[in-house]
Amino acid sequence: MSEKIIIGIAGLGTVGSGLVEMLQKNREDILRRSGREFVIKAVAVHNLNKKRDLPEGVILTGNPLDLASDPDIQVVVELMGGTGAARELVLAAMQNGKSVVTANKALLAEYGKEIFALAREKNVSLGYEASSAGAIPVIETLRDSMAGNHITSVMGILNGTSNYILSEMNSKGSSFADALADAQSLGLAEADPTLDIDGGDAAHKLVLLIRLAWGVHFDYDKLVIRGIRDISRLDVQFARDFGYRVKLIGQAREEDGVIEAGVFPALVHKSMLLARVNGAYNAVRIEGNAVGSLFLHGLGAGSRPTASAVLGDLMAVARRSVINTCEANTGYVEDLGDAAILPADDAVFRWYVRTTVRDTPGVLRDIAAAFAAEGISFAQIIQKAADEDDRVSLVLMTHEAPGRAIKAAGKKLLDDGTLLAPHVAYRILGGIGNETEGS
Amino acid sequence: MSEKIIIGIAGLGTVGSGLVEMLQKNREDILRRSGREFVIKAVAVHNLNKKRDLPEGVILTGNPLDLASDPDIQVVVELMGGTGAARELVLAAMQNGKSVVTANKALLAEYGKEIFALAREKNVSLGYEASSAGAIPVIETLRDSMAGNHITSVMGILNGTSNYILSEMNSKGSSFADALADAQSLGLAEADPTLDIDGGDAAHKLVLLIRLAWGVHFDYDKLVIRGIRDISRLDVQFARDFGYRVKLIGQAREEDGVIEAGVFPALVHKSMLLARVNGAYNAVRIEGNAVGSLFLHGLGAGSRPTASAVLGDLMAVARRSVINTCEANTGYVEDLGDAAILPADDAVFRWYVRTTVRDTPGVLRDIAAAFAAEGISFAQIIQKAADEDDRVSLVLMTHEAPGRAIKAAGKKLLDDGTLLAPHVAYRILGGIGNETEGS
Numbered sequence: 001m002s003e004k005i006i007i008g009i010a011g012l013g014t015v016g017s018g019l020v021e022m023l024q025k026n027r028e029d030i031l032r033r034s035g036r037e038f039v040i041k042a043v044a045v046h047n048l049n050k051k052r053d054l055p056e057g058v059i060l061t062g063n064p065l066d067l068a069s070d071p072d073i074q075v076v077v078e079l080m081g082g083t084g085a086a087r088e089l090v091l092a093a094m095q096n097g098k099s100v101v102t103a104n105k106a107l108l109a110e111y112g113k114e115i116f117a118l119a120r121e122k123n124v125s126l127g128y129e130a131s132s133a134g135a136i137p138v139i140e141t142l143r144d145s146m147a148g149n150h151i152t153s154v155m156g157i158l159n160g161t162s163n164y165i166l167s168e169m170n171s172k173g174s175s176f177a178d179a180l181a182d183a184q185s186l187g188l189a190e191a192d193p194t195l196d197i198d199g200g201d202a203a204h205k206l207v208l209l210i211r212l213a214w215g216v217h218f219d220y221d222k223l224v225i226r227g228i229r230d231i232s233r234l235d236v237q238f239a240r241d242f243g244y245r246v247k248l249i250g251q252a253r254e255e256d257g258v259i260e261a262g263v264f265p266a267l268v269h270k271s272m273l274l275a276r277v278n279g280a281y282n283a284v285r286i287e288g289n290a291v292g293s294l295f296l297h298g299l300g301a302g303s304r305p306t307a308s309a310v311l312g313d314l315m316a317v318a319r320r321s322v323i324n325t326c327e328a329n330t331g332y333v334e335d336l337g338d339a340a341i342l343p344a345d346d347a348v349f350r351w352y353v354r355t356t357v358r359d360t361p362g363v364l365r366d367i368a369a370a371f372a373a374e375g376i377s378f379a380q381i382i383q384k385a386a387d388e389d390d391r392v393s394l395v396l397m398t399h400e401a402p403g404r405a406i407k408a409a410g411k412k413l414l415d416d417g418t419l420l421a422p423h424v425a426y427r428i429l430g431g432i433g434n435e436t437e438g439s
Numbered sequence: 440m441s442e443k444i445i446i447g448i449a450g451l452g453t454v455g456s457g458l459v460e461m462l463q464k465n466r467e468d469i470l471r472r473s474g475r476e477f478v479i480k481a482v483a484v485h486n487l488n489k490k491r492d493l494p495e496g497v498i499l500t501g502n503p504l505d506l507a508s509d510p511d512i513q514v515v516v517e518l519m520g521g522t523g524a525a526r527e528l529v530l531a532a533m534q535n536g537k538s539v540v541t542a543n544k545a546l547l548a549e550y551g552k553e554i555f556a557l558a559r560e561k562n563v564s565l566g567y568e569a570s571s572a573g574a575i576p577v578i579e580t581l582r583d584s585m586a587g588n589h590i591t592s593v594m595g596i597l598n599g600t601s602n603y604i605l606s607e608m609n610s611k612g613s614s615f616a617d618a619l620a621d622a623q624s625l626g627l628a629e630a631d632p633t634l635d636i637d638g639g640d641a642a643h644k645l646v647l648l649i650r651l652a653w654g655v656h657f658d659y660d661k662l663v664i665r666g667i668r669d670i671s672r673l674d675v676q677f678a679r680d681f682g683y684r685v686k687l688i689g690q691a692r693e694e695d696g697v698i699e700a701g702v703f704p705a706l707v708h709k710s711m712l713l714a715r716v717n718g719a720y721n722a723v724r725i726e727g728n729a730v731g732s733l734f735l736h737g738l739g740a741g742s743r744p745t746a747s748a749v750l751g752d753l754m755a756v757a758r759r760s761v762i763n764t765c766e767a768n769t770g771y772v773e774d775l776g777d778a779a780i781l782p783a784d785d786a787v788f789r790w791y792v793r794t795t796v797r798d799t800p801g802v803l804r805d806i807a808a809a810f811a812a813e814g815i816s817f818a819q820i821i822q823k824a825a826d827e828d829d830r831v832s833l834v835l836m837t838h839e840a841p842g843r844a845i846k847a848a849g850k851k852l853l854d855d856g857t858l859l860a861p862h863v864a865y866r867i868l869g870g871i872g873n874e875t876e877g878s
Contacts, residue, residue: 026588033654136733137580140579144755148465148749148751150464150465215472288747289461292743296735296736297712298732305729308588308729311587312586312587333473
């Protein structure tokens with residue numbers, strides 16, 4: 001009745017420890033649901049001398065490749081992170097006919113083409129639910145439940161650290177620096193927070209979601225990424241005045257086979273569920289031509305939530321191991337081609353544009369003229385009181401326009417001296433006509 | 440390369456028509472994702488004379504059982520509804536070794552034991568994602584992504600019609616009767632809305648979710664169900680004053696192997712995402728010991744959204760057809776047993792209790808004494824101005840207490856003349872200590 005599945009785990013950090021804990025704690029539930037007992041044969045760790053809390057008999061090794069070469073091990077769980085040793089391990093395991101479960105978004109975003117091709121060649125399963133938005137079942141939803149849809153849009157809050165920082169700036173009026181320090185003291189941000197706050201982590205996840213939504217490889221290097229490092233309290237406050245929250249969004253849309261994608265801070269209208277995602281939570285909103293819109297919300301990181309996704313994959317791989325369909329890896333039957341990509345500046349959005357101008361007659365006329373020349377019209381304008389230097393913040397909310405038009409109008413106004421500093425522009429999501437839409 | 444899957448569809452109403460439409464419209468996406476072409480061989484309809492928009496060559500029949508006996512048909516899609524002919528069809532199809540996809544919540548809630556047992560005996564796949572919360576991938580999430588969790592709670596807004604009515608009562612101050620008439624004129628409610636507004640539909644779905652979450656059959660007849668027919672504008676308004684929205688909730692919790700479940704109107708604190716579910720949308724919130732909380736939101740009914748879930752199932756069944764694991768049906772290896780059920784009155788909640796009393800000294804003292812005698816303490820009390828008859832509404836928000844204690848205190852106060860009318864009580868979800876929890 002209870003078939004044994006022998007696994008090897010590489011990496012015993014936050015996620016690895018969570019996996020070991022949950023495999024023991026939920027042993028009975030797992031057995032009832034899968035009929036399998038998952039036995040950890042070996043664990044690869046960096047520091048062999050550190051005391052570990054492991055079941056009796058588990059072999060510790062300093063060399064991850066030992067897991068790939070052990071003939072007993074059926075599934076290798078890669079939780080080391082990075083794209084060096086992790087890549088070597090995943091490729092070696094597959095070469096030896098082993099299935100792999102990984103939480104490594106960087107690896108699959110940057111080397112996905114190579115890895116999925118090898119999985120196909122060797123007919124092994126690759127589980128990676130944990131690699132995008134942690135515990136949120138977005139991989140499975142795109143691949144399975146929405147398989148009969150033509151997907152038109154995927155957008156989400158894909159990085160909990162930056163969402164925590166923005167939530168603090170919004171609710172407490174904190175500066176970016178203070179909110180970051182706060183996140184670091186709570187262990188929500190690394191000492192070097194670059195990957196989180198500059199958008200790289202969200203971008204890795206977005207590349208994985210694009211692959212599942214449209215069956216194409218979108219080169220990570222071609223993704224336009226803008227983080228939250230330069231978000232000012234002023235913009236967070238102006239956004240609130242208009243009924244919006246500033247969020248770091250990863251978004252991709254498809255039209256006529258062309259993909260437009262980016263990671264950027266945006267103003268999200270408070271009527272959208274995405275605006276209600278607080279603290280370290282993640283959320284993804286998917287639109288398909290049959291499903292309408294789906295919104296999925298949960299913990300995007302952390303020991304147990306990520307282990308939950310890894311466990312779900314392990315159980316699915318065990319179930320699938322009889323057949324090892326590659327279809328289950330990418331969600332597509334054939335090898336994937338490269339994405340046709342829309343240049344980022346061609347993407348059409350509504351825009352929040354904050355300008356710094358002198359408080360004199362004629363300024364608004366000049367600004368309106370420069371924007372009109374680029375075909376941009378305004379939905380709303382607010383002007384804030386002048387400061388001591390007689391400079392005022394003039395905020396414009398535009399109707400739909402391509403990014404390049406906003407850039408061109410801003411540059412012209414800076415060049416001719418109307419703007420006293422470069423303009424600040426953010427995309428706007430929601431808020432016109434969809435207040436009652438529900439998500 | 441493109442294997443043909445021959446299907447038969449029973450029922451060509453809203454969902455059946457949506458399925459036929461999406462199979463044609465998304466043919467290319469479906470082919471890329473599954474490598475299979477789904478060919479409709481026959482459709483069973485009630486009225487053979489009605490003009491239908493079907494692909495050329497599709498056979499129309501008035502007898503659904505023709506689909507079960509046709510040797511070419513591999514998968515029968517049951518979209519007739521009801522528990523009579525639909526049950527016969529599903530059983531006959533399985534007897535003949537065919538896999539089944541259904542959107543029929545009543546059938547699986549009331550006859551699930553019989554149907555899942557036969558699927559197991561005949562080793563056929565049963566897809567039913569569409570039967571609970573329409574397009575929301577809640578079946579798959581409970582069965583697959585959360586498979587490594589011990590699940591502790593499932594709650595949701597499972598009926599779009601009643602949620603629309605409650606949303607209207609909340610946002611416009613409508614009466615129940617007016618909001619219902621409005622829903623009927625928009626086609627969101629049937630002429631006979633009983634199943635929606637009295638909670639039966641939500642209860643059917645809840646039984647399916649309990650089966651997946653804990654691997655037990657919970658008899659539909661044993662579920663305590665309370666609908667929204669008697670919700671007054673007054674209670675909706677008082678709830679708002681306290682920061683809550685009134686929602687029809689289906690909830691199940693597990694503790695020490697005992698399940699407590701019910702369908703009831705509840706006050707949901709506005710900080711919870713469930714409170715933000717508006718109009719005809721559905722949402723489900725699941726808690727597991729690894730995942731933390733997951734919140735899934737989408738359209739719970741309608742032609743295309745339901746067809747989306749049916750299509751996902753069809754593609755999964757086609758993929759699985761090689762192996763036909765029964766594990767994929769219920770998510771459990773063994774046959775399921777019956778649930779151990781907590782008596783509904785033993786369930787502990789915080790409560791909103793509205794009483795109607797005379798505006799005289801000593802009333803609050805008497806009420807406090809009666810509740811204290813049952814071990815109930817209050818978190819908040821509000822008293823509304825007296826009306827012309829010198830009657831006032833006194834609203835109590837209690838700390839945690841079992842339902843039977845609330846009932847007993849209310850009965851005592853009615854019997855001794857302190858209450859001028861029976862008290863009104865609703866469960867409270869969220870609002871104390873979890874404002875920052877995020878969902």
